[in-house]
Amino acid sequence: MTSKNIKTISDPKLKLEVLTKEDVQKIHNATLQIIEKVGVRFPSKRALEIWEANGAEVDHEKKIVRVKPQIIEDALKKAPPAYKLAARDPQQDLYLDGNHVNLGTDGCGVEVIDIHTGVKRTSCLQDVRDIARVADATEEVAFHWVSVSAQDTPVEARGLHELKAVWENSTKHVQTESVYNVEEAKAAIEMAAAIVGGKDKLRERPILSLMQCTAPPLGHDGGSLDAALLAAEAGIPTGFMTMAACATTGPITMAGDLAVGNAEVIAGTALLQLAFPGAPVFYAAAQTASDLRNGSYTGGGPEDFLFGAATNILADFYNIPLSMGSFATGAKEPNWQAGLEGSLSTFMASIVMSDMLLGCGFLHGSRIWSFAEMMMDCEIFSIIHKMMQGIEVNDETLALDTIAAVGPGSHYLGQKHTRKHMRELFMPQFMDRRPYSEWETKKDDARDWAVTKARKILKEHQPDPLDEKMSLELDRIIKSVEK
Amino acid sequence: MSEELFKEMAQSIIDGDSDISTELAKKSIELNIHPLEAITKGFVVGVTYIGDQFGLGEAFLPELVMAGEAMKSAIAVLEPELLKLGEAREMMGKVVLATVEGDIHEIGKTLVGTMLSASGFEVVDLGVDQSADKIIGKALEINADIIGMSALLTTTMVRQREVIEELDKEGLRPRIKVMVGGAPITQDWVKKIKADGYSEDAIGAVKIAKELVGKE
Ligand code: B1M
Numbered sequence: 018m019t020s021k022n023i024k025t026i027s028d029p030k031l032k033l034e035v036l037t038k039e040d041v042q043k044i045h046n047a048t049l050q051i052i053e054k055v056g057v058r059f060p061s062k063r064a065l066e067i068w069e070a071n072g073a074e075v076d077h078e079k080k081i082v083r084v085k086p087q088i089i090e091d092a093l094k095k096a097p098p099a100y101k102l103a104a105r106d107p108q109q110d111l112y113l114d115g116n117h118v119n120l121g122t123d124g125c126g127v128e129v130i131d132i133h134t135g136v137k138r139t140s141c142l143q144d145v146r147d148i149a150r151v152a153d154a155t156e157e158v159a160f161h162w163v164s165v166s167a168q169d170t171p172v173e174a175r176g177l178h179e180l181k182a183v184w185e186n187s188t189k190h191v192q193t194e195s196v197y198n199v200e201e202a203k204a205a206i207e208m209a210a211a212i213v214g215g216k217d218k219l220r221e222r223p224i225l226s227l228m229q230c231t232a233p234p235l236g237h238d239g240g241s242l243d244a245a246l247l248a249a250e251a252g253i254p255t256g257f258m259t260m261a262a263c264a265t266t267g268p269i270t271m272a273g274d275l276a277v278g279n280a281e282v283i284a285g286t287a288l289l290q291l292a293f294p295g296a297p298v299f300y301a302a303a304q305t306a307s308d309l310r311n312g313s314y315t316g317g318g319p320e321d322f323l324f325g326a327a328t329n330i331l332a333d334f335y336n337i338p339l340s341m342g343s344f345a346t347g348a349k350e351p352n353w354q355a356g357l358e359g360s361l362s363t364f365m366a367s368i369v370m371s372d373m374l375l376g377c378g379f380l381h382g383s384r385i386w387s388f389a390e391m392m393m394d395c396e397i398f399s400i401i402h403k404m405m406q407g408i409e410v411n412d413e414t415l416a417l418d419t420i421a422a423v424g425p426g427s428h429y430l431g432q433k434h435t436r437k438h439m440r441e442l443f444m445p446q447f448m449d450r451r452p453y454s455e456w457e458t459k460k461d462d463a464r465d466w467a468v469t470k471a472r473k474i475l476k477e478h479q480p481d482p483l484d485e486k487m488s489l490e491l492d493r494i495i496k497s498v499e500k
Numbered sequence: 501m502s503e504e505l506f507k508e509m510a511q512s513i514i515d516g517d518s519d520i521s522t523e524l525a526k527k528s529i530e531l532n533i534h535p536l537e538a539i540t541k542g543f544v545v546g547v548t549y550i551g552d553q554f555g556l557g558e559a560f561l562p563e564l565v566m567a568g569e570a571m572k573s574a575i576a577v578l579e580p581e582l583l584k585l586g587e588a589r590e591m592m593g594k595v596v597l598a599t600v601e602g603d604i605h606e607i608g609k610t611l612v613g614t615m616l617s618a619s620g621f622e623v624v625d626l627g628v629d630q631s632a633d634k635i636i637g638k639a640l641e642i643n644a645d646i647i648g649m650s651a652l653l654t655t656t657m658v659r660q661r662e663v664i665e666e667l668d669k670e671g672l673r674p675r676i677k678v679m680v681g682g683a684p685i686t687q688d689w690v691k692k693i694k695a696d697g698y699s700e701d702a703i704g705a706v707k708i709a710k711e712l713v714g715k716e
Pocket of ligand 1 (some may be wrong): 124125126127165196197228230231234238241260266383384604606607608650651652653654655681683684699700702703705
């Protein structure tokens, strides 16, 4: 199964086992123990009522819920193991079936390196449009996270202006983490329903999905919970993302940190299943280690990469799709650190076949959007896509006839076999393989070529627009939320 | 004799051991050592040492946080004795700290609090998701010198402005100074909302706080 003009990793030939079956069972047992004995905080009236009705022990004052393992395990079994993320263009639907790695943009940034001036500034609505348009044209980007915040729109409806901007500029699936209260969630669902032709249609074709953060350690946010419940009720794929970070919001040891994050995610997921059995849900994670000197959320480094590979094993254990944070970097500009962190995190999350990867384009700990970074991240994804195909060994690829024809000495450039297979070699767009002297006169590099490519796309690419009447309808819904 | 005890006190802070620092504080009372002396010649020496090591990159955050906790425990024992003597510790100033309403990001704010405490400020950390009323109410209650607000979301940074406007309306500035921080906060924003101070990290926050109370 493939999606039109979208490159996803599938039928992987590489494998990696970071956790054994016994390891996973131990983490699972620890998680159940945490949920039963320590509890998880659910500061939402609706959530607490659902828990109470389903036999959990609820401390209403502290809003902490303690749940017997059986309730959690039974609830999780109701979650669908595979489903589709629909796109405005049905040919671009994405498969969350364990055999596709779909790349998304990163989301919710606060600043942008201006594509024309190269100067860093506050993000705005036009940025959301521009990024969506470039992502629409790029085959590596399979779906959007709402990339940056439209800070020139009213706070109470900002998440909605952003969604509209993406839908108007791309036909691909949209996932948002920028809608985290009931009012906006209601309106967002209404907007998505309007586009596909009604609430029932939306259940069949969820062109929108919702990601909410948990509140580590062992908590959730009230607004996020209520928004997630609404989305699950509407049949919109919904996931909880843990960011439990070693040393600050999680234990310093990785296994403990995994258990804490897992407790948050599966407790949240079980809640959605208890309320709406069979609702499409996903596991989401961006666990990492905190920097020991300044507490910063590193989003990079060896611990981060290992978490990237471990989490899909947990999600597989629960048989639900995973959305994994990758490409995160603390680098301030597209440089050595950004390339290193982007490559390793994405490789580790891909080799275990995470269903969704979040996401390309950011610098400085998910805060600054850079078009150059986005395009180079896409190339990294393409390289990993190629690597995941592994090495094919058969008569044709062993090429014995051709080897005999060339013999010792000579070369393979003139061979039909070479010509036939040459396009299977990876052709980089942004790697410098030129003579030294050429570089010396131009002194340009990947960053310049990447920005140039983004500029060209922005100038030339015309996405399939949203019907004008539909835009007006979306405006009407947005207006109803604005104060 | 007390020299030995002072050394042990400093060490208890360096080790981040609240049980021992509490015990040593009690012991100093039994031995009739002046509480201020126990603090300045004993415990503070440990805090200063860890602070210096941290600055050099030799000590890590958990050590700093635990030193702070051990210090708090010791002070909790000694402070009532000081009050009995009609004396008080000299503090840098009082700070009410919170993450603004609608925002649950906690770590950055907590680190700022830790650093301020370690540098001699009295810090009341209200926690996350705190309304303007609560923040201002607390500041008035404890007669705070500084209100410190953290905001990590572009949708909640506006709350910082609300608090400042409210303070201005009530004529509480410049008596109470306002310091802000958090991921989306920039110099431009700080100017726009007329905050008194801003810092991009916790170490910088201490410097700014000292300036705001005129002690730098
Ligand atoms: C008083 O004076 C001062 C002076 C200096 C001050 C100061 C006050 N306060 C801070 N400072 C300064 O000193 C501190 C120490 O050096 C520093 O504090 P920081 O807090 O910056 O640094 C800390 C030491 C480490 N940094 C952090 O802890 C924050 C890191 C990032 C990755 C982050 C995290 C970890 C979290 N998050 Co959230 N989170 C992000 C962050 C991206 C980033 N890199 O900042 C950001 C801020 N989050 C974001 C979002 C969107 C969200 N998050 C959410 C939740 C969370 C977690 C709970 C999972 C978690 C926090 C866990 C916790 N218990 O605190 C949700 C918010 C819910 C809510 N109502 O608040 C949610 C809305 C996601 C969702 N849909 O659920 C984005 C905001 C973007 C925007 N446009 O507004 C974001 C930039 C990441 C992103 N791109 O998505 C300085 O800023």
